[in-house]
Amino acid sequence: MSSGTFTRGRRPAALLMAVPLVAACGGGDPDGRLDAGPPELARGQRLVVTTGDGVRLRPSDDGRAVTDPRIVSRWSHREDTWTLDLSCRDHDERCPRMPAVDVPAGVPVSVTARNAGIDAAGLSAGLDLTTVNGDITVNRSGGDDATVRFVTRNGSVRASGLRSGELRAATVNGDVSLGSATSPTRLTATTENGSVRVTLPSGTPSYDVTATTQNGRTSVTVPTDTQNARHSMTLGSVNGDVTAAQG
Template sequence: MDGTTLAHWDGSGSTHTLDLPCDQGDDRARANCGGMPLVHVPAGVTLTVRARNAGVDVSGVRGGLSLSTVNGDVTVRDSGTKGAVQHLVTRNGSVRATGLDARGVAAETVNGDVDLLCTTSPGTLDGVTRNGSVRVTLPADAPPYTTDTSTTNGRSTVDLPAADSADHRHRLTLRTVNGDTEVHRG
């Protein structure tokens, strides 16, 4: 953690919580309001971030991700791990990931886009929004997927080979109401 940021760590064992107070009446905590603290995370650690009225920006974290906010974007770059399910959630913001490594992905928002560029072919991938588009790019050598895409006011494009009806190893679900759903090989 950046030494100039007022923060307090709680917890023991494998779970620790970082509290970043934001109190306009406290000169020490005022700098945290609207700021973006830099936190270094060791490889292999599952990172959980819960925020409100703020974006979550993760880069170069090699581990499981559970990221959520309200009124902000969730942005991931070159992160994740092949053996983990990555949870990326916001409301009133977009979910954007490039270089995402995962066994499974669950990405969701209400008012915003879901844009995912995966470096691996996850076994399951769910992308959901209500007012926005869902766009997924998988590796060029991605296997066939069982796909379920839907939109009410938009178009669906699937540029992947379809899996046999008995093959459920790779499943992709993309949903929106007002926007497009797209999945492509990279």
């Protein structure tokens, strides 16, 4: 299709420190004070991770959080949201830029990172991942009705095996490549300088699709219906190709 617009409708024990998740009681700390110990995280609660570097998110095998002892971990709590702040001691050259955080099943997680990437795999709830100057890489994560959001400024977004009810991905300088195991009701993927590619499963329902680029080509081979579709897809680039396919 010509360029332009398409519109239709196990880690070494010496390096890791395991921290058990203790039972949570009551409604939480309204002042959001720093907690000396880690929380229990259960369905209905949310984990927020903040870091000046990057992070790797993996599923918790036994209800415990696992962190590298070279990283400083500080917890705070407000209602159903637990915040984990990760930082390095001054002049500690051993401090990892991509420490691991294990996430209990069914707990949505948000991450704000900077100057490094975010890598997530095998998680089973909603994701809200944001970084600047780093890639976002996600595999086999999300949930059928979950909201999944990926945002970076200078880096690419690459995801496969995603499950979501709503899926959004954006960058400024980099590619966006999304492989979904479900057909989200609403899907948005954009970049300014890079390509956009979305792959949905075979048998996906019809979408109301808007696909645009200024300098590149568009190709849409998913089922489309501008009038009656209950699913929508918005894809865009300024300098790059835009593709939506199934299978």
